Amino acid sequence: MVKNGTLVNFASDNAAPVAPEILAAIQKANAGPMLSYGDDPLTSGVEAKLKQIFECDLRAFPVATGTAANVLGLSVMTPPYGAIYCHRLAHIEQDECGAPEFYTHGAKLVKLDGEGGKLQAAELDDVLKEAGAGNVHHVQPAVIDITQATESGTVYKPEEIAEIGIVAQRHGLGLHMDGARFANALTFLDCAPADITWRAGVDVLSFGATKNGAMGTEAVIFFNLEKAREFEFRRKRGAHLFSKMRYLSAQLDAYLTDGLWLDLAGHANRMAREVADRISAIPGAEVLYPVEANLIFARLPEASLESLAVSDVLYYRNGKDSAGEVRLVTSWNTSAQDVDHLLKVIT
């Protein structure tokens, strides 16, 4: 992050405020006493809504951070001597300060490469064949983790996930999806939520909401009900069981009502595509990956970078070897004026 107190946010969907419908739901939940720790009607209601949306039986548990959703989900999918296969850019590998290792008691994250932030089923298959399953000297393959939408702003197609699902099943691994930007991916694909999750072999999903207009709530969704059994103990001892759970569930409830989640993500995606299109038109500028969700990675001309650096726009420079590369993120409340402003700065 390059500056503070400024006004135009293309730095992170986490820097956006809470959608008004969600804030209203929190307020509405604030009437009188309600049983604590999730024994409330709002919490069971969220699970019921998710069953409808995903068209299947499932267990869903609210937690407050995306990292908590990821690492608690993973913690029931691997033994401590297990290996988790993920993209080298995965949030769990890059940005969680060792939380996966902490929650799994020392499982090893095995980094793989892959165009546009995506794992490839064929490469996974090759790697797993040589991974030493059953050999006591080696960590044991346990989980494949994919991110939807990816950290590069691309989106796995249903058939890409299904291929990975088949590899997971062939080698006896679980399939975990980090869906911090699940709504952005789904909006882009315009398919059923089931098509990119359980129908494609996903066992556990981090169903994100915080980056897409909530205040701080995600759902860990188990399509594999067996694996859900010990989740609640692990959530509590991770200190992620909220006493006043109703306020997390109220957010999710509003998020899932009347398609709000898809509307918010749809807006963010549209803004991203507009940014991408207009950057592509700048001489010397280049958009680096297909912009399928709400992230734009772009290489900008030096003059644009200089202008950006002294502007009131929040954004990220991306990595050390990425001279001239920036990451821009849109959100549910990125406005057309914000986009105009950004483009004025860099054009």
Next chain:
Amino acid sequence: MVKNGTLVNFASDNAAPVAPEILAAIQKANAGPMLSYGDDPLTSGVEAKLKQIFECDLRAFPVATGTAANVLGLSVMTPPYGAIYCHRLAHIEQDECGAPEFYTHGAKLVKLDGEGGKLQAAELDDVLKEAGAGNVHHVQPAVIDITQATESGTVYKPEEIAEIGIVAQRHGLGLHMDGARFANALTFLDCAPADITWRAGVDVLSFGATKNGAMGTEAVIFFNLEKAREFEFRRKRGAHLFSKMRYLSAQLDAYLTDGLWLDLAGHANRMAREVADRISAIPGAEVLYPVEANLIFARLPEASLESLAVSDVLYYRNGKDSAGEVRLVTSWNTSAQDVDHLLKVIT
């Protein structure tokens, strides 16, 4: 908990809603973008306010649950082969599903007894003399943990804490305070916050707010600045660093403004004392501990218990050997009518 969907809450301060001033602060914080992960002015403002209130330099870190506050604080105070001395009723021992062991990587909680939920300095001193410090076969004494107000609803006096602080220092241990109901204790004592914390030898404080009218926010306060250094890494890898931190900090900010925290706790305490006084007047009923905060433990006549069991009052039966014993909790929004209703039921 004995029933659901009922109306009059004496079961838990966690079942109470959020105080209106705090909800208003959340709403006010919801304007435009703000840097994420705590790089916002609200978060730094909370630390500044706490320095004034505690009259000293300190570091303060918001987290969302009381268990998180406790176990993250403890995690920097003990090696994994350490021992944490606590009351047998302590929340960290009884009610956190092994979270302290998880976050400390296996430190051992050593349970002590003590009247009214309080540890005694003299007994601690005796135990520590025989604790095997330096002996490689034994876990190593590292932390004393006290709860203020205690799980029995009593309050440590400043001099009681100071005596424990001296024992901690004599044996080279840190002193941790679980202050989930710190405001209730302070209101009762009517002393300076410093008198029951750093001036008495407390190194790290879980400064509670959730049970006293917040939605989900606590501050881990380090009076020992050295120990604060690695806290942020442990919070992140515990998945307790909130991206939209502003909403946690906004709660704390409102809580600390114009003495709201003490007003809320003062009300809860007054209601508790009224409940206690009126129960004491019931023939055959007995209040078990001095009611100094917002918890009442009482032995009730059989008729009262039966009447309570079929009523619309939420409350807890307490333990197996405690035939006839109930726990009643008041909160910032317990009303005079609630108290009248309860007493009508049990009289």
Next chain:
Amino acid sequence: MVKNGTLVNFASDNAAPVAPEILAAIQKANAGPMLSYGDDPLTSGVEAKLKQIFECDLRAFPVATGTAANVLGLSVMTPPYGAIYCHRLAHIEQDECGAPEFYTHGAKLVKLDGEGGKLQAAELDDVLKEAGAGNVHHVQPAVIDITQATESGTVYKPEEIAEIGIVAQRHGLGLHMDGARFANALTFLDCAPADITWRAGVDVLSFGATKNGAMGTEAVIFFNLEKAREFEFRRKRGAHLFSKMRYLSAQLDAYLTDGLWLDLAGHANRMAREVADRISAIPGAEVLYPVEANLIFARLPEASLESLAVSDVLYYRNGKDSAGEVRLVTSWNTSAQDVDHLLKVIT
């Protein structure tokens, strides 16, 4: 331990040397290359011998220390949020510097009392009824751990173990036996090994040899074959898989051949009973527990203690409140002269 460089050992069976038969077996194993990490005929032979001795199918894994045997065995019997019920004097609770918590990733040891170092089935049953099974706020009952022979030198009878086994089964817990002095117990009981293990409900046994004449080898025996599956991974990542495994297995092989293990233990037990009998005859002296294995706890007159303190006898004073109490341990190589010498010193 009160002195060094002295000659007559009643301090510990760990201070005894290695039995000549076992040393000879090590020497014999030292011929030419042999596959490492347990892929050798000596190691498989040990398992075969144990199947005969215990009259059942089983899996057996050599490790080098008693603590390793205990904590690796426990590590596959409890989730990290589990509770292990043990006697307050248990080695795993008192003398392993938190190794059980380390290997189980934070399970909680729940200490119980019990005459002569023995857990009582009825008390266990009571405690487990109130242990909060299924309640997410509490650690979950997972294992009962008993020590045979106990730390007090007494021995569980087959029916005492069977009663505990029934309680374990009723509540869905595993039953673990720390058999660091298993041979001493068996010799005393003169029953079949099966009678105090799998027939009585024991799932996993630390089968000790080091204290009874080996150099450094124990077997972790799984009567519950299902639980054995992940043991080898946990042993390796605990750094307890020996490359030159043949030398551990050679010890066990000799130990189990021609009843050596029972002969060695029988001698130690006889010496202990002689010590006990002769101490009982000293005016003012008192033997504290039934001497059923090779440990004697005795209260001695002041003159005896003073004489002992300046003698060349190695022994332990026992605990702080135990004025005048000593622990004396015999071993496979305690001689009649050693006993005479000890008695001369204290009489």
Next chain:
Amino acid sequence: MVKNGTLVNFASDNAAPVAPEILAAIQKANAGPMLSYGDDPLTSGVEAKLKQIFECDLRAFPVATGTAANVLGLSVMTPPYGAIYCHRLAHIEQDECGAPEFYTHGAKLVKLDGEGGKLQAAELDDVLKEAGAGNVHHVQPAVIDITQATESGTVYKPEEIAEIGIVAQRHGLGLHMDGARFANALTFLDCAPADITWRAGVDVLSFGATKNGAMGTEAVIFFNLEKAREFEFRRKRGAHLFSKMRYLSAQLDAYLTDGLWLDLAGHANRMAREVADRISAIPGAEVLYPVEANLIFARLPEASLESLAVSDVLYYRNGKDSAGEVRLVTSWNTSAQDVDHLLKVIT
């Protein structure tokens, strides 16, 4: 490993027996009682000898396996949110089933590449500049781990280590050396032990003996005395404190007496060089790395491989992409006949 029950060992130095001098020392140590857990003169004597050999003050702790030496050493060098930089072929990364993650409570191993199994100081420096030190989202750089001799059979020169030591110091990391084949490296270099350890910046050394003729003993050596302080607690709770420690120390004592360790390693190295020289002379065969210790990696013609596969020689095929590649290991007791036999098979 490709066969069992065969006679000629080029598979592993772990498959070799114990050197007679070391077995004799074990026998000699077997006289009478000796205090347990390392409170014996043999153990303190080993530390004294190592001080002389390394020409400095140090702390040395015997453990029984190479993995234990590595992971216990690392466990005091990194916080649980730390990063350990190692070669992608490092034993700690490849062959310890997650033991480093277990003992460090979840530190992350960051794999680097490097010719001949060696890390390069310049690359380390580059990587550490971009490693996110101080950034709460990332694991924190803590340790550089190098292997001497390397897993590829090469040996770091003193100046190569010193350059890495400077990088470690510049970035505030500790430097750990896995010296499972330390003697082989030292023999090759013919320098002072200090030149490739503390004088070059090494803080902690796994000083191997098992692969070089011992039965099962290594020393963890701390040149950084500060870091040694908590080692003993971690060793005990790792279940690696031996009760009958004298037998580990006796091995080390003999190993260090009259240069036995260097004689044994010198022999192994000479045999390796002879194997390498003679393989190089086979048409179509190729030795892959400089043979500086006792490991030979070679690409063999198809006919040689076929002949080897059906022979009585123990050896390893190496990796999946390494068609035709074998690993051959010599040891202290590889004989000239063994070498002749091997060469006859593959020529």
